[in-house]
Amino acid sequence: MKQRIIGKKINIWKWLCLLILAINLAFVGVVASRIIQIREPEAENIATKTKGGIKIGTFSTTKEQLNETVVSYLEDYQKKGMTYKLYATSSQILFEGTYTLLGYEVPLYVYFQPSRLENGAVQLKVTSFSVGTLPLPEDQVLKYIKSSYDLPKFVKIQPNQSTITINVQNLDNEEGIYLKAQTINLVNDDISFDIYKKSE
Structure with missing residues (x-):
């Protein structure tokens, strides 16, 4: 009876590790998207328009x-x-x-x-x-x-x-x-x- 209870017990450390990993991945994703994103899209349009004149x-x-x-x-x-x-x-x-x-x-x-x-x-x-x-x-x-x-x-x-x-x-x-x-x-x-x- 004691063994059955231990088998169903939730491993909190495993889930905490997975949660921390997910938070870290989300944080890295947000930072990466902010770095790649163009801050001033109008500047890109101006650069494109001024190539010819x-x-x-x-x-x-x-x-x-x-x-x-x-x-x-x-x-x-x-x-x-x-x-x-x-x-x-x-x-x-x-x-x-x-x-x-x-x-x-x-x-x-x-x-x-x-x-x-x-x-x-x-x-x-x-x-x-x-x-x-x-x-x-x-x-x-x-x-x-x-x-x-x-x-x-x-x-x-x-x-x-x-x-x-x-x-x-x-x-x-x-x-x-x-x-x-x-x-x-x-x-x-x-x-x-x-x-x-x-x-x-």
Whole structure:
């Protein structure tokens, strides 16, 4: 009878040891999770955002101001006998130049519809064009512009898609400043760009 009671007796020391071990493991787990946890999650977001560049402002312009800026910028890209203009009209962007055929210069007008791309670039989609009275395909006209005119490096002509992409986000200058198109609404004269500075 005495042996049966001893067999059922609870071993308190065993359970106390297990309880202390569980408390220690829980304590180590809490400390480890606190050490690993990011104290300021906003700082991580800021670091991620600033890898490409830091937004330093936004500027708005009108078609008239934009045209003056483009004319000034493109002065260095004009070649003798191969000059061209790119400017905004009331609702479209117009490329104006000449097409040389058999030694004769034919007036060249290409109309584009501008739009903003996700990466901040400006895409110009051909809507119509005029090469004197010549019936030329759109891709041939764009290939001619690409091969004949001196254009900035950040301008990409895609003849097969009938588009010109102006990668203003790839502007290269000593200050590390570049732009991203925000709004391009020629009809309402609402044109705005975000200004970024490249992070080091």
